[in-house]
Amino acid sequence: MKFTNYIFLCIAAALLFSCIKKKEHPDIETNNNSVSDESADEKEAMKEFIYNNDQYFQETDAEIVFIEKANFGIPGGENWIVKLNSMHILIYVINGDKIEEDYYGTVSGQYFVDQYLDEISVYDIMRDIPGTHIPDGSFSFGDFNGDGIDELFRYLYVHELGHNIDIFHYDPQKKEFMLCRILYKIIDSNNGPAPVEFSTYKGMYGFKVYYSNFEVAEEQGWDPDPDPKNDKWIFYTWDAGHKKYIEVGEVVD
Numbered sequence: 001m002k003f004t005n006y007i008f009l010c011i012a013a014a015l016l017f018s019c020i021k022k023k024e025h026p027d028i029e030t031n032n033n034s035v036s037d038e039s040a041d042e043k044e045a046m047k048e049f050i051y052n053n054d055q056y057f058q059e060t061d062a063e064i065v066f067i068e069k070a071n072f073g074i075p076g077g078e079n080w081i082v083k084l085n086s087m088h089i090l091i092y093v094i095n096g097d098k099i100e101e102d103y104y105g106t107v108s109g110q111y112f113v114d115q116y117l118d119e120i121s122v123y124d125i126m127r128d129i130p131g132t133h134i135p136d137g138s139f140s141f142g143d144f145n146g147d148g149i150d151e152l153f154r155y156l157y158v159h160e161l162g163h164n165i166d167i168f169h170y171d172p173q174k175k176e177f178m179l180c181r182i183l184y185k186i187i188d189s190n191n192g193p194a195p196v197e198f199s200t201y202k203g204m205y206g207f208k209v210y211y212s213n214f215e216v217a218e219e220q221g222w223d224p225d226p227d228p229k230n231d232k233w234i235f236y237t238w239d240a241g242h243k244k245y246i247e248v249g250e251v252v253d
Contacts, residue, residue, distance in 0.1 A: 042069075043067050043068070043069075046067060046069075046080060046094070047064050047067050049094070049097075050064065050067075050080075050082065050092065050099075051064070053097075053098075053099055054099060054102070062084045062085065062086055062088075063084060063085040064082050064083070064084060064085075065083055065084065065085050065135075065136075066081075066082065066083035066134055066135060067080060067081070067082050067083075068080070068081055068132060070091075070132075070141055070150045071148075071149060071150050072091065072141075072149065072150050072151075072152075072169075072170045073149040073150075073170050073172060074091075074093045074101060074103070074170050074172075075093075075172065076093050076095055076100040076101060077093045077094045077095030077096075077098075077100045077101075078093070078094050078095070079091065079092070079093055079150075080092045080093075080094060081134075081141060081152075083134050083135075083137070083139075087113055087137065088104075088112065088113060089104060089112035089113075089134070089139060089152075090102065090103070090104055091103040091104060091152075103177065104177075112139070112152070112154065112168075120157050120163070120186055120189065121186050121189040122189055122190050123188070123189060123190060123191060123192040123193075123194070124194075125155065125186070125192070125194040125195060125196070126138060126140065126155070126194075127194065128194055128197060128198070129153060129194075129196065129198070130142055130144065130198055131143075131144065131150075131153065138154050138155035138156070139152065139153065139154045140152075140153045140154075141153065144167065144198065144207075144238075145169075145205075145206075145238035145245075146205060146238070147238070147240065149169070149170070151167055151168060151169045152166075152167070152168040152169075152177075153165070153166070153167050154166050155196075162183055162212070162213075162214070163183060163184050163185065163186065163195070163212070164181050164182065164183055164184070165181070165182050165184055165195075165196055165209060166179055166180070166181050167179070167180045167245065168180075169243075171243065178243075178244070180236075180244065180245040182209050182211070182234075182236065183211065183212055183213045184196065184209050184210055184211065184212060185210050185211070185212030185230075185231065187210055195209060195210040196208070196209050196210075201235045201237075201248065201251055202248070204235075204237040204248065205237065205238075206235060206236050206237030206238065206245070206248070207235070207236055208233045208234060208235045208236070208251050209233070209234055209236065210231070210232075210233055211227075211229045211230060211231070211232055211233070211234045212230055212231065213227040213229070213230060214226065214227070214230065229250070232250050232251075233250065233251040234247060234248075234249070234250055234251070235247075235248040235249060235250070235251045236248060
């Protein structure tokens with residue numbers, strides 16, 4: 001009988017210890033869900049804040065279809081990037097209950113207009129672009145050059161001008177976004193590869209572009225010389241001193 005009581009006490013003690021340990025160390029999955037819910041709630045709250053405080057939304061039927069906190073290095077408040085159902089990209093600087101800045105939005109009157117890539121490539125040329133991909137389009141944002149600050153990457157296709165990649169970074173001295181624009185070419189619209197690839201080359205981190213720059217004759221009888229970089233992989237890296245992307249040269253395997 002005493003032995004039975006001893007076994008019972010051991011089991012009870014083990015159960016009690018187990019309960020105490022669970023209180024000390026909450027379930028990891030539950031904890032992660034809680035963080036995720038808080039993040040989603042913050043985004044919804046910020047979306048409603050923008051709806052109520054940007055006059056643009058009172059005058060149009062524009063809808064926010066994507067919103068995310070970012071770090072573009074713009075001072076004065078939290079940086080938020082927003083995509084509208086009209087494919088426009090806006091960048092806000094929000095401090096408490098005030099919109100301090102509105103880049104490429106209703107204040108500046110300038111927009112990043114996203115372009116679908118379906119008409120130029122069946123192959124997913126965004127697949128290996130790093131950062132956070134903004135759905136249903138050709139934008140990604142993240143720290144591409146390793147300086148701790150986010151940048152904005154996009155593929156742009158304009159019928160009259162050809163194919164461009166654009167990388168925007170904020171310059172705190174000039175208080176505006178600066179643009180690096182490079183022309184590219186789709187090698188194979190069905191099988192790839194993507195025309196831009198981020199990688200390390202000769203000890204430098206950056207990206208290579210399948211370059212293409214063909215000038216259009218502006219007058220009859222004038223035949224422009226082809227760019228010697230055409231149809232070559234050209235590598236670019238970030239120059240921290242000049243705070244811009246610079247051309248390194250052709251990538252030779």
